[in-house]
Amino acid sequence: MKKRSLLFAIICFALNVNASNPDSAVVSKIYDEILEKGKVYENLHYLCKNIGPRLSGSANAQKAVDWTKSLMETYGFDRVYLQEVMVPHWDRGVKETAYFKVNNKKQTVAVAALGGSVATIEKGIEAGIIEVYNFDQLKELGEAKIKGKIVFFNRPMNSKAIRTFNAYRDAVNQRSQGATEAAKYGAIGVIVRSMTTRVDEFPHTGSLHYDENVLKIPAVAIATKDANQLSEALKLQPSITFFMKLNCKTLPETLSYNVIGEIKGSEFPNQIITVGGHLDSWDLAEGAQDDGAGTMQSVEVLRTLKSLGVKPKHTIRTVLFMNEENGLRGGLKYAENAKQNGEQHLAAIESDSGGFTPRGFSVDASTAVVDKILSWKSIFDGFDLNEIGGGGGTGSDIGPLKPLGTALFGFRPDSQRYFDFHHAANDVFENVNERELKLGAAAMTALVYLIDQNGLN
Structure with missing residues (x-):
């Protein structure tokens, strides 16, 4: 009898809550x-x-x-x-091609032109690589070391950030502004580590923003797996070169x-x-x-x-x-x-x-x-x-x-x-x-x- 009374009370309570809060029911x-x-x-x-x-x-x-x-x-x-x-x-055009050379051997890498990027010249561009992690390093290196080179922005998203959007915001300026900042010191192209917390073979594109008062140079995102390989290769042989060919255009x-x-x-x-x-x-x-x-x-x-x-x-x-x-x-x-x-x-x-x-x-x-x-x-x-x-x-x-x-x-x-x-x-x-x-x-x-x-x- 007591169990029945308790059950009846629970049902009545539930009905009363539902009746008193019609929004919850909807x-x-x-x-x-x-x-x-x-x-x-x-x-x-x-x-x-x-x-x-x-x-x-x-x-x-x-x-x-x-x-x-x-x-x-x-x-x-x-x-x-x-x-x-x-x-x-x-329009991206024909798929991009890119590789770096170590001892004259080509290592193909997965890249994607950043949205809005200009194309390379028809035959592509090839040059030495300068690896940096932020814009302050660009300033420290200056035109003497950057001019004629391809700048490689390799700052990863912060894996310690619990909310990944915060990590994205902290890293994305190298994608959005990197080409303009590198061009100020005479760079002829830019490689940007993809904005992802994973190490994988997918390049992640996204918009870049050119300063109209600075020369526009081609820019690609590189898959994080290839970014790591490129960084390790540079430590062993800083003189390696990078080739990229982009076919994009703005209509x-x-x-x-x-x-x-x-x-x-x-x-x-x-x-x-x-x-x-x-x-x-x-x-x-x-x-x-x-x-x-x-x-x-x-x-x-x-x-x-x-x-x-x-x-x-x-x-x-x-x-x-x-x-x-x-x-x-x-x-x-x-x-x-x-x-x-x-x-x-x-x-x-x-x-x-x-x-x-x-x-x-x-x-x-x-x-x-x-x-x-x-x-x-x-x-x-x-x-x-x-x-x-x-x-x-x-x-x-x-x-x-x-x-x-x-x-x-x-x-x-x-x-x-x-x-x-x-x-x-x-x-x-x-x-x-x-x-x-x-x-x-x-x-x-x-x-x-x-x-x-x-x-x-």
Whole structure:
């Protein structure tokens, strides 16, 4: 009898908790819908396998625009449209070749031209190598030792950093600025250690930024395994030479689009909650983690709310941004149009850290907003979303919305494997886990729902 009474009390308690917290009940339904009936994984499969690499300005980027617009139309969102944006168009051309010579024997290495790099002369370039770890060393060596040489930036990402994005930020300036800094001292080319914590055979590309007042020199990323071999060879024989041939070119800017779908708000239609990722990807692979996962999760947010019959108070807008990788034109254009149209953007959430196990959300907003988000901690805790607020970026594409007073949120998944695939040829669909991807979509939908129903005041 006592056991029955205890069981009855537990059931009543559970029912009372559920009744007193209807938001928690809806969030549970969101997770159930996505885990059981979600479309995010199959949509990512189509994007990766039927379209593939989607570098801005490419034919595949346009195919991705057309397909994602059609996809959102089939879901019956209130409005689906394209937002024009002019984007750069850089083409890698024929695959790069590179090797170093030791005692006149060639050791081929895996390299990839950095995005935006100029080509070498047609026959390629060959020169001695200067290995450095930072820009201060360049200054110490000076033009006398660097002129006519190829500079090899070999500073690894910090393996001691628990959050790998911090290690990336500490190392990436050699990729983004290394060519310009080396050219100031007369270097004729640059090799950059790939931005990854792994030692493997994949070169990881990414954008570089030239100073218009400095000679533009060709630049490649080298696989970490080959970077280590090159460094060891230099210790034994500093006079070895390096050859590289790049065939890339920059074409005229071309018209592209942000792809936007939305469900109109029932009470505050002029207040917008944006959720998105970037549709473009680098040209070496399928862009599954970066950022196919984020774009398909963002589409899943709207699909799920509509499927569950949730009528949002605010307008919920999914934005698939174009040109995050080599220009940020999509994010800038979206914010520019929002300002011109006098739109009020309550919140913006971006997923651009991969489709891994959700940990929580970073927040760039006032203390009051952070406190509001933390008031939902009991709900988040129930779904293992324990990292709320604190440091960490919120996403490049939504950053331009901050001056409009928009609260910014970054979906924060586990970071340990992201840079295994980032900007490399192994960023393919097979390296995405279905359950992790779905859990991320559910976490994002839950946050959107809670903000919509409760506001941020």
